[in-house]
Amino acid sequence: MAKKNPTDLTVEEKLKALYQLQTYLSAIDEKRALRGELPLEVQDLEDELAGLNTRLEKINGEIEDFRVAVVQKKGEIATAEASIARYKAQLEEVKNNREYDTLSKEIEFQSLEVELCNKKIKEAGVRVEEKQKELEEAQALIADREAALKEKRTELDDIMQETRDEEEKLKNRARDLEEKIEAGLLRSFKRIRKGARNGLGLTVVQRGSCGGCFNKIPPQRQLDVKMHKKILVCEYCGRILIDPELAGVKPVETAEEKPKRKRAVRKTAKKAESDEDAGEA
Known part of the structure; x- marks a missing residue:
């Protein structure tokens, strides 16, 4: 082959x-x-x-x-x-x-x-x-x-x-x-990796953030990363981005927001009296 x-x-x-x-x-x-x-x-x-x-x-x-x-x-x-x-x-x-x-x-x-x-x-x-x-x-x-x-x-x-x-x-x-990676892409990867503090030239997107610098990634860019149409890098640290599914990594779920409870509004004593007077009238 x-x-x-x-x-x-x-x-x-x-x-x-x-x-x-x-x-x-x-x-x-x-x-x-x-x-x-x-x-x-x-x-x-x-x-x-x-x-x-x-x-x-x-x-x-x-x-x-x-x-x-x-x-x-x-x-x-x-x-x-x-x-x-x-x-x-x-x-x-x-x-x-x-x-x-x-x-x-x-x-x-x-x-x-x-x-x-x-x-x-x-x-x-x-x-x-x-x-x-x-x-x-x-x-x-x-x-x-x-x-x-x-x-x-x-x-x-x-x-x-x-x-x-x-x-x-x-x-x-x-x-x-x-040997299986394109020469230009390999050079860029090694250059990024050399400049990275933790030695990561490519990082997984988790919780909507870059796994290298932990800065938030805009929703549209997150979608582009999932689409795999082109090689994308973090606009903050320059690391190549990859989505968890493609990397074979279990995505970290974000904590679900708890529904906000409506606060009961208490009527003041004065307000209650006003309501009673209005009723008697």
Whole structure:
């Protein structure tokens, strides 16, 4: 049997196909809702761990820089102390005051260099201790986040395992059905569905109102929806409208209005007296 062209479908057939597609897609949404915020929580933890690991690398790099600086300063101290020893030895062989003053100034300068290097080494030591504390805090935080991530992934995997097979079946059914729907109509349906808060691109008319936004639909438009002569949308929310009978949904009956009881009008005492006087006359 030749496959029916989507453009040859009647309005009723198009609406039925869209409603069935909406049913499949809503079921898929429900499966995904079961996962809740878990995928986002897993992603947030992964991003946080990536940031923490980058921070860890930075701290380790800073600690290494301080240690290299300490080694460098110790080398400078050794050089300065060697110079001081040499200058002191030369002091014993000076021949005039000028040479003595020059050597004394060099010794003083090198001594200041040694003091400055020792100060830098001490400061670097303090900074290394601070960075070590930051490193330990970061490592503890990473361990905590890794444990939380493992727990969330396990929870997500369990839920995924429960819903994956059924969700895949629904996706296959939806894809098969989409091939039977006119391309332009399908694009419009998906666009409407994407913009709808509850994911409904097509909705049933119930109690004279749109099932998506619950706004009242004019009687004439309700009649047009029942006639199935063309695809109609809600003038408020833009969702495609379908009547309950075509969708196979039991219509919700509106509450019948209770007949209004006539209120008895009581005659006032004055009015009663007037009536009696008129009778006597």
